[in-house]
Amino acid sequence: MNHYILAFDQGTTSSRAIVFDAQGNRLGMGQEEFTQHFPQDGWVEHEPEDLWQSSLRSAREALRQAGIDASRLASIGITNQRETTLLWHRRTGVPIHRAIVWQDRRTSALCHQIGEQLEARGQADLIQSRTGLLLDAYFSASKIRWLLDHVPGAREQAQRGELAFGTVDTFLLWRLTGGRSHRTDASNASRTLLFNIHEQRWDDELLALFDIPASLLPEVLDSAADFGTTAPDVLGAAVPIGGIAGDQQAAAFGQCCFAPGMAKSTYGTGCFLLLNTGDKALTSQNRLLSTVAWRLQGKVTYALEGSIFMAGATMQWLRDGLHLFKDAADTEALARQAPADSSIMFVPAFTGLGAPYWDADARGAIFGLSRDTGIQELVSAALLSVCYQTRDLQEAMAADGVRPQTLRVDGGMARNDYVLQNLADLLGCRVDRPVITETTALGVAWLAALQCGIHQSLEDIAQHWQLQRSFTEQRNKTWRDQRYAIWQDAVRRTRSRLE
Numbered sequence: 349m350n351h352y353i354l355a356f357d358q359g360t361t362s363s364r365a366i367v368f369d370a371q372g373n374r375l376g377m378g379q380e381e382f383t384q385h386f387p388q389d390g391w392v393e394h395e396p397e398d399l400w401q402s403s404l405r406s407a408r409e410a411l412r413q414a415g416i417d418a419s420r421l422a423s424i425g426i427t428n429q430r431e432t433t434l435l436w437h438r439r440t441g442v443p444i445h446r447a448i449v450w451q452d453r454r455t456s457a458l459c460h461q462i463g464e465q466l467e468a469r470g471q472a473d474l475i476q477s478r479t480g481l482l483l484d485a486y487f488s489a490s491k492i493r494w495l496l497d498h499v500p501g502a503r504e505q506a507q508r509g510e511l512a513f514g515t516v517d518t519f520l521l522w523r524l525t526g527g528r529s530h531r532t533d534a535s536n537a538s539r540t541l542l543f544n545i546h547e548q549r550w551d552d553e554l555l556a557l558f559d560i561p562a563s564l565l566p567e568v569l570d571s572a573a574d575f576g577t578t579a580p581d582v583l584g585a586a587v588p589i590g591g592i593a594g595d596q597q598a599a600a601f602g603q604c605c606f607a608p609g610m611a612k613s614t615y616g617t618g619c620f621l622l623l624n625t626g627d628k629a630l631t632s633q634n635r636l637l638s639t640v641a642w643r644l645q646g647k648v649t650y651a652l653e654g655s656i657f658m659a660g661a662t663m664q665w666l667r668d669g670l671h672l673f674k675d676a677a678d679t680e681a682l683a684r685q686a687p688a689d690s691s692i693m694f695v696p697a698f699t700g701l702g703a704p705y706w707d708a709d710a711r712g713a714i715f716g717l718s719r720d721t722g723i724q725e726l727v728s729a730a731l732l733s734v735c736y737q738t739r740d741l742q743e744a745m746a747a748d749g750v751r752p753q754t755l756r757v758d759g760g761m762a763r764n765d766y767v768l769q770n771l772a773d774l775l776g777c778r779v780d781r782p783v784i785t786e787t788t789a790l791g792v793a794w795l796a797a798l799q800c801g802i803h804q805s806l807e808d809i810a811q812h813w814q815l816q817r818s819f820t821e822q823r824n825k826t827w828r829d830q831r832y833a834i835w836q837d838a839v840r841r842t843r844s845r846l847e
Contacts, residue, residue, distance in 0.1 A: 351369060351422060352367055352368070352375070352416060352422060353423055353424070353793040353802070354366075354407060354418075354587070355790070355792050356403055356407060356425065356427065356520060356792075357792070358429060360449065360616070360661070361617055362379055362382065363380055363399065364378065364380075364786075365377065365379075365403065365409070365410040366786060367410045367413070367414035372784060372812045374784070375414035375415075375416075376409070376411060376415070381402075382395070382402045383395065383398060390452070390453035391453070391454050392451040392699065393447060393452070394446060394447040395446055396443040396519065404582070417584055417585065418578075418585035418587055422796075422797075422802060423589070423591065424524070424578065424588070424590065425589075425793050426517045426521060426524075426575075426589065426591070426592045426792060427594065427595050427788050427792040428536070428595060429449070430515060430536060430539045430594040430595060431539050431540070432447050432515060433491035433513070434447045434513070434515075435506075435512070435564070436514075436519070437510060437512075438527075438530075439510070441522060441527050444502055445495055445499050448494065451486075451661075455485040455490035455491060455493070456700075458490050458494070459484055459485050462483060462557065463483050465557075474553075475554070476631065478544045478545070478546070478551055479543060479551075480638030481539070484706055486657075486702070487539060487540060489541035489558045489560065490558065493558050496560070511564055513560075514530070514566055515536045517592050517594070518531065518566045521589060524576075524578045524589065525578060525589070528579075529576030530567065531568070531569055532566045532567075532569070534640045535571055535593045535594045537568045539639065541554065541558070543568070545648070548648065550562060569592075570642075570645065570646065571597070571601075571643055572798040574588070574590065574799070575589040575592055577589065588799075590795070590799030591795030591799055593791060593792050595614070595616070596620040597639070597642055597651070598795070599787045599788040600612050600622045601795060602784075602787030602791030602793075603782065605622070605624050605756065606624070607624060608625055608626035609750070610752070610756070611623040611754070611755055612756040612757065612787075614757075615759035615760065615762055617658075617664075618655065618659050618660075618702070619656040620653060622641065622653050623651060623653075623750055624650075624651055625651060625652050625750070626650065627649065630650070630748065630750070632652060634745075634747045635703060635705070636653060636703055637653045637654075638650060638653075654704065654740070654745065656702045656703065656737045656738075656741070657697075657698070657699050657700065657701075658698055658699070659734045659737070660676070662694070662730050662734075663676050672723045672726065673727070679730075679731060680764045680765065680766045682724050682728070683727050683731050684766055685724040687725070690716075690725050690728060690729065691716040691834065692714065692716040692717065692721065692725050692728075693714070693715045693733075693835055694714050694726070695733065695838050695839055695842045696712050697710040697711050697842050698711070698712045701842070703740070704740060704743075707843055710842045714726070714729065715838045715841065731761075731767050732767075734761060736832065736835040738771060738774075738775065742777075753778070754780055755775065755778070756780045756781075756782065757779055758785045758786075758787040759785070762785050768819045769819050772819040772820055773821050775821075776821050778818055778819070778820050779819040779820075780815055781815075781818075782814060782815060783815070784814070794809050
């Protein structure tokens, strides 16, 4: 039996692919950055062909490094940037427009209009009660609506059943299978504003609210399921595709957060904290999201999530926009040269503020600049903004009655000891970094491994999680609360509506 899994990890700024063995060891990896498009203020787009071709090249490189060909793969998993929205022609597979990225804020006014309609009907809580989400431009539904309303002929084609919608997982699956499979998993479906997470189905009332034809939508399967088989000419062999999950849910699965109360925080393009709530979908009173973590054999595991839009993307801006350093790996040494008591606060609201504020019109700002401010101070403040934003999420979760005592971390910034020590200090909890930090790709590899029988249970998978290092708080509560108060004041001053 083959015991190799290929995981596609299609992210916001780069595409990766990793070959894992049955124990979760990385055998080969390919990665490629692609262009970000910003047509207007607050708009973010990707070329669909960039997503596909960079993923395909990364997969071929991962196989080359692993020294195997596709015929030796037991299964494939796909994990993806969530909410990013594509529409394409069913006959040709050609997209009708660039992908509208999850960070994109062009539909904020539309969401506001729909919110007013719901309030006038006395249904202000309709969306949260059905989907666990808040009405925001972050999610897919308003992006679909924008494409139908603004691309010439799109609505008519959709009504004739000629178009297909998908988040990035569905688009990659379509391409991998040669257009034979139009499917997604429950975790990705739960991020669209169109999926009833309690009844596990597309919701007709929400489709009508956003004026979206049901014919656009993919079939929703478990996160470990038979999603189809690759067309032989894509990778050189017909390979089963057995796992799909949104990137943050996949990271939680890769971190083995299988028990209620376990939590992980991923520091990639954005920052996302997920806490496992078991078979109960909690309704947050503090503007957090209730979401599907994964669905296995028809049984749903839910999570409470805090979503922040800018983490690694902030560092990318400092690197590519301001040219303050050449490599993100240099930021730890730069930050350590900054004074420990620096009062600079960097609020990276480039595309608005996510949880728990949900202020689409807020914009980024740096406070506390002086003549002796240099690159080191700016880099330190940018890195610390990630820690402060995580504290925002921790406070909201605590107000909802759930406060994780230990946080498992992953993503590119999880390799930065400066960030993780400050994170432990500002949260006042233990921060655990695993041996394998590519947990997003690993998580979907585990899902594919469950589907093809390499692993039989969650308990089997959990045995493979290994701790690399724990970070515990070194500063007291007084220091922690004083620093957080300064951050809160800085955030208040970036808000579109001063409070």
